[in-house]
Every structure is written in structure tokens, then in C-alpha cells.
Amino acid sequence: MRRLLVPAVVAVLLAAGCSGDPVPSAPAPVDNTAMVLADASEPGSLNPLLGYAPYGAARFYDGLMEFGPTKVPQTVLAAQQPQPAPDGRSWTVKVRQDGVRFSDGSKLTVDDVVATYQALLDPVYASPLRASYDMLSAVVKVDASTVRFDLAYPYPALPTKLTLGILPHTALTPPGPLANSPVNAKPVGTGPYQLVSWTKGDRMVLQANKSYFGGAPKVSKVTVLFQPDDAKRAEQARAGQLDGAEVSPQQAVAFAKVDGVRVITQDSADFRAITLPTANRVTGDKAVRLALNYAVDRKALIGSALAGKGSPAYTPMPGSMPEFIETQATYRYDKAEAARVLEQAGWVPGADGVRAKDGVQARFTLLYPTGDTERAAVAQAFATQVKAIGVQVEATALAPEAITARGGADAQVLGGGDPFNPDTGFAPVLHTGGALNPGGYSNAQVDTALDNARKATDPARRATAYRQAQRAYTADPGLVVLAFVNHTYVVHDEWTGYQPVTEPAVHGALGWGPWWNLQTWGPR
Missing domain, CATH: 3.40.190.10 (Periplasmic binding protein-like II)
Structure with missing residues (x-):
């Protein structure tokens, strides 16, 4: 040490x-x-099927593929790069046959790969990752060295979904809820480290x-x-x-x-954003949402709250994927325009300087995790800036589980994102019902564009669809995306x-x- x-x-x-x-x-x-x-x-669990290390870099496990300094997934337990069928409806993967062993001494086989992904798909195991793998319809053993992934629809980014840690098939029998699996606290994998103890x-x-x-x-x-x-x-x-x-x-x-x-x-592709719950009478107002995006000086916020360790952001699409970025999907810093938008929508200043409409004051609570000094600083800086346009924000610290419970009613400082695949790091934030959409944002144009993007096999069409999603979102925002943090x-x-x-x-x-x-x- x-x-x-x-x-x-x-x-x-x-x-x-x-x-x-x-x-x-x-x-x-x-x-x-x-x-x-x-x-x-x-971590709540060390079981990859329960969400441990979803992007790889797991200490106890290896996936078929892994991410690294490049955006292209590299082989680990796969013997070569995955190969798509001509119609894009299936992918085949060759599995290493050179004696890789699990920490329990058993040898890695195709059966382990098949069992891991079948458990993910089988409702009896109740994996929370199932929804994010809805492109998969079946996983089939072709021969002793080959597995085939059958798709419900073409999904060109499938190699990015093959970083899931592989478990031995014996750890997945008999079938049953993963919540009861011994692997949750005693991992069995092929990775570079093994667990000694967990207090x-x-x-x-x-x-x-x-x-x-x-x-x-x-x-x-x-x-x-x-x-x-x-x-x-x-x-x-x-x-x-x-x-x-x-x-x-x-x-x-x-x-x-x-x-x-x-x-x-x-x-990082880790964004910071302020959620604006649709069920809240203030943050659910479209004029308030748009005005807040104009009212924030993102560069100044990064300088004060993040000590300059970040870059301005307007949507959750990270700079690591420039081919998908819509350069016009931004907001200028314009307090006068923010005030104009609010005035036009009927939000007028009261005697105390706080705007109101139909008897409702422009006040809302902004939650951040207790002990998280970075998100606390972001929350306070945001509250200070939007006060200038007559919106009063109360920044409040709560335990993470309490924030989750109040996500549909109160704003929160949200983080998320990945630099590898916009379908897993960008779409869940903006799609109706998305896993990173606690505020309930919903826009039909955004949904359609995201659905088209995830299924597009042509790279140009895929990029066009993601840019369309960003344009539709910035015209009708559901968040105030502030920065990508370092x-x-x-x-x-x-x-x-x-x-x-x-x-x-x-x-x-x-x-x-x-x-x-x-x-x-x-x-x-």
C-alpha cells in the first residue's frame, strides 16, 4: 500500500x-x-444479471466483448469479432476455446454463454436488464464453439451489448429468481480478481x-x-x-x-441535468421548461460548481459520439428571452419577485444526494441563476432512495450516460418510459426518431434519426441538461x-x- x-x-x-x-x-x-x-x-449485488458492471470493466467477470480507449468493442471471451447475418436479424459469435476457467475451476464453454443470456431473457429469473435487451429474441448454441444471437429486429449496435459478465451455467440452475442467487454475494467468473470478503x-x-x-x-x-x-x-x-x-x-x-x-x-459521458417532472404544476409547464434552458449560463455554472471540470451540454448526447450530434440543438444564454417566454405564457412577477400563474408560484424543490458535494454545488448554482428570472428553487439533500421515491413529483440533479452506444446512454433519458426518465418526459416525435435510430442498419440513416431526436427535444425540452462532467x-x-x-x-x-x-x- x-x-x-x-x-x-x-x-x-x-x-x-x-x-x-x-x-x-x-x-x-x-x-x-x-x-x-x-x-x-x-454495489447492491455482484451478479451481472442484476446490473453489476453493465459496461464491463468488472473485476470478477469477463464479457464476450469489452470497451477500452476506443469506441469499438474488443474481444475478450469472444475469439473474434461478432458477425452479423446479411439481413441483420442475427449475429454469430465464436467463443474462446483455449482453456479459460471460472474461479470455481470449471472450464468456459459455449453453454455458459448461452445460459447467461437465456437467463437474462427468461422471466423466471426476473433480471432487471431484460427491458434493455428487448432486441434479443433467442440465444442459440450452434456448435461447441459458436453461439447465435437471434434478434426481434435489426440492431447494428449488438456488439456493444455483449459486455455482460458471463456466469457458469451451473450457477443458473435450477431456474429461479436471481434475487436468491448465491452469486449475488459470492461471484463466480473468469475475471482477473476474486472476492475474498465483503463486509x-x-x-x-x-x-x-x-x-x-x-x-x-x-x-x-x-x-x-x-x-x-x-x-x-x-x-x-x-x-x-x-x-x-x-x-x-x-x-x-x-x-x-x-x-x-x-x-x-x-x-466521461456522464451528464448533469435538472429533471422537470411533468406532474409538477411548475416544472410540467412547457414555457417554464423552455425558459429555464435559456436562463442558465452553463459555462459559468461549470466554472463555479465543477471547478471548470466539464463541458456545456444541452442534450444527453455526449461528445464522444460526434457523428450523432446535432450542432443546432442548443440554447443560447438569454435571460431576456427566458423572461419573454414566461411573460407570454402568463407567468408574471409578484411583489416578492417570484413569478406566478393562476395562483401558482414558480417554486419547486430540487433534490440531490446527501454527501454528494458535486451535485450539491450544481443544485445551488442552478438555483442561484434561475432566481434572476423569477423562479424560486429550493435545493434539498436527501438519501438516494428517497430521491428515487419522489422522482415523479420533485426535480432532481440527474446523472447518467455512456460513451459507446446512444441507444443505452441517450435514448433512456428522453424516450417515454425510459429507464433514466424519472420526470415522465414524453414527446411523440422524439420517440419516433429514437425508435428509428435504434433499428437503422445504415449508419447515415441512424445518425440522421438521432439528430432529428435532438431537434425535436430542444423544441420541447423535458430537462435542463447542463454539462458533461469530468x-x-x-x-x-x-x-x-x-x-x-x-x-x-x-x-x-x-x-x-x-x-x-x-x-x-x-x-x-
């Missing part, structure tokens, strides 16, 4: 949101094969898989501490308890002044192995983050 010895900058970190006095101590004995990381979130609410300990087909990792032991509070996590790093952690953008600025620590700023981390500089990558919203010590390729890391 390498320690982050940084007591000289305590005052700077205190100003960035940390608390506590310096804790000077003698350096602990160094173990250059063990690493201690801190994560903001703890829920505290930590997880991993050990290197010495028989990993890609070579045994040099980092032989990884301890992941779970700490949802940004300030406390940064304090752990300051006290020399960690080899790496995610920190808020403001804290990253302070850590940049620390010797022996590397601050990593990772590009994820910021601190890592002791005596570790090496970091490789830049654009990561999805899902990130941390157990998937993505700078440790997405942890199996290739080692002491410098």
Missing part, C-alpha cells in the same frame, strides 16, 4: 470541503502489491486471480472502502489511508498542490498503469474509473 502523505495542505483541503485536524504519523510499511481504494457507492457497509477485499488467462495481475490484493460522503473520502486520502479515490472537482484542485499525488481528470480522482504517483479513456456514468473502484484496467497496474 502506498500512502498519500499530504498534511502540508490541510488548510487548502479544509477550504475545499474536508474537515478534521492533521494526523501526522510515521509512514506505514509499504506493500507494493496491495492497493487500498475508496468508492462513493457500494457490507464497510469494505470489500479482492485478491488476484493467479490463473487469469490474461496473466496474473501485479496488484495482488485490493481493498475497497465504501464511503459515500465526498468530504470524508477526501479526508481518508489526506490522512494517508488510501492509494486512490474519487474526489469532487473542488477537492481535486486542492490535491493538485500535493507532492506524491497524481490528480487524474477523466473524460470525473476527478487522486492516485498515489508510485502506481503505474493508468490509460486515459472516456468512461460511462457508472464508475468507481469496482468498475471503470482510472482503474478500469486494474489488472495491468503495478508499482512504478
Whole structure:
């Protein structure tokens, strides 16, 4: 373990949101094969069929394919790139036959691949991922080395859906709800690491898989501490308890002044947006929605709330997919236009400066997770800016589960997105009934364009459809999309192995983050 010895900058970190006095101590004995990381979130399950590591970079599992520095999925358990049928209604995949083994000692076979995807499709297993794989109609064993994915409709992006961690078929028998599976807490996979222990609410300990087909990792032991509070996590790093952690953008600025620590700023497709629930009498008003989009100075918000670690955004389509971006789908910063839109719709200022219409004041609550200093800063900056047009926003911290329960009534600071496939990172935010659409946004033109895009086999037609969706959305917005954030981390500089990558919203010590390729890391 390498320690982050940084007591000289305590005052700077205190100003960035940390608390506590310096804790000077003698350096602990160094173990250059063990690493201690801190994560903001703890997984509810380690079962890939229940949503663990949906974009790959799973510590315990491998998928047929994986993402990396390029947008093109690369083979892992697949022996070669997936091949589509001429009509686009099926894909065949050759599975590795070179002795890959699961952590229980069993050998990987086509049967394991088929069983994993069949369990995803079979209602008896109740996988929450089923809806996001509705393009799949069947998974068939062709021969001892080949599996075929039959589709309900052509889906050109299927290789991006093959990052799901593969389970041994024995872990999926007899059929039954996945909620009862032993794999949830005791993963069995082919990945570079194996679980030693999991103390829920505290930590997880991993050990290197010495028989990993890609070579045994040099980092032989990884301890992941779970700490949802940004300030406390940064304090752990300051006290020399960690080899790496995610920190808020403001804290990253302070850590940049620390010797022996590397601050990593990772590009991401992780957007920040303010949801505008349709059931709310204020946020459901189309004029209010449009006016709020004009009223926000996104560059200024990024500078103040994100310490400059981000880029302006107007829709959830990330810059990592420029071929799909509609450059005209934006809003200028124009408070006068925002006021005009509100006035025309009957929202007029009251004596207290807050607008009202038909006896309803332009007030609403904006929720963000307790302990999340970044989203708190975004919420406060947004509230400050829109107050200038007569809209009063009360930023309130709640536990994540409480925010989920109130998603249909109250606004929230929403995050999400992936840089690989707009059908999984963009469409769920804007499509009626989408998995990332807590506010209930619905627009028939947007839905039609998204449906056309996901089924288009011609790249040009697919891009055209996504651009149409963005134009239709910006004419009738259901969110205030603010920025794509950079994820910021601190890592002791005596570790090496970091490789830049654009990561999805899902990130941390157990998937993505700078440790997405942890199996290739080692002491410098």
C-alpha cells in the first residue's frame, strides 16, 4: 500500500470541503502489491444479471466483448469479432476455446454463454436488464464453439451489448429468481480478481486471480472502502489511508498542490441535468421548461460548481459520439428571452419577485444526494441563476432512495450516460418510459426518431434519426441538461498503469474509473 502523505495542505483541503485536524504519523510499511481504494457507492449485488458492471470493466467477470480507449468493442471471451447475418436479424459469435476457467475451476464453454443470456431473457429469473435487451429474441448454441444471437429486429449496435459478465451455467440452475442467487454475494467468473470478503457497509477485499488467462495481475490484493460522503473520502486520502479515490472537482484542485499525488481528470459521458417532472404544476409547464434552458449560463455554472471540470451540454448526447450530434440543438444564454417566454405564457412577477400563474408560484424543490458535494454545488448554482428570472428553487439533500421515491413529483440533479452506444446512454433519458426518465418526459416525435435510430442498419440513416431526436427535444425540452462532467480522482504517483479513456456514468473502484484496467497496474 502506498500512502498519500499530504498534511502540508490541510488548510487548502479544509477550504475545499474536508474537515478534521492533521494526523501526522510515521509512514506505514509499504506493500507494493496491495492497493487500498475508496468508492462513493457500494454495489447492491455482484451478479451481472442484476446490473453489476453493465459496461464491463468488472473485476470478477469477463464479457464476450469489452470497451477500452476506443469506441469499438474488443474481444475478450469472444475469439473474434461478432458477425452479423446479411439481413441483420442475427449475429454469430465464436467463443474462446483455449482453456479459460471460472474461479470455481470449471472450464468456459459455449453453454455458459448461452445460459447467461437465456437467463437474462427468461422471466423466471426476473433480471432487471431484460427491458434493455428487448432486441434479443433467442440465444442459440450452434456448435461447441459458436453461439447465435437471434434478434426481434435489426440492431447494428449488438456488439456493444455483449459486455455482460458471463456466469457458469451451473450457477443458473435450477431456474429461479436471481434475487436468491448465491452469486449475488459470492461471484463466480473468469475475471482477473476474486472476492475474498465483503463486509457490507464497510469494505470489500479482492485478491488476484493467479490463473487469469490474461496473466496474473501485479496488484495482488485490493481493498475497497465504501464511503459515500465526498468530504470524508477526501479526508481518508489526506490522512494517508488510501492509494486512490474519487474526489469532487473542488477537492481535486486542492490535491493538485500535493507532492506524491497524481490528480487524474477523466473524460466521461456522464451528464448533469435538472429533471422537470411533468406532474409538477411548475416544472410540467412547457414555457417554464423552455425558459429555464435559456436562463442558465452553463459555462459559468461549470466554472463555479465543477471547478471548470466539464463541458456545456444541452442534450444527453455526449461528445464522444460526434457523428450523432446535432450542432443546432442548443440554447443560447438569454435571460431576456427566458423572461419573454414566461411573460407570454402568463407567468408574471409578484411583489416578492417570484413569478406566478393562476395562483401558482414558480417554486419547486430540487433534490440531490446527501454527501454528494458535486451535485450539491450544481443544485445551488442552478438555483442561484434561475432566481434572476423569477423562479424560486429550493435545493434539498436527501438519501438516494428517497430521491428515487419522489422522482415523479420533485426535480432532481440527474446523472447518467455512456460513451459507446446512444441507444443505452441517450435514448433512456428522453424516450417515454425510459429507464433514466424519472420526470415522465414524453414527446411523440422524439420517440419516433429514437425508435428509428435504434433499428437503422445504415449508419447515415441512424445518425440522421438521432439528430432529428435532438431537434425535436430542444423544441420541447423535458430537462435542463447542463454539462458533461469530468470525473476527478487522486492516485498515489508510485502506481503505474493508468490509460486515459472516456468512461460511462457508472464508475468507481469496482468498475471503470482510472482503474478500469486494474489488472495491468503495478508499482512504478
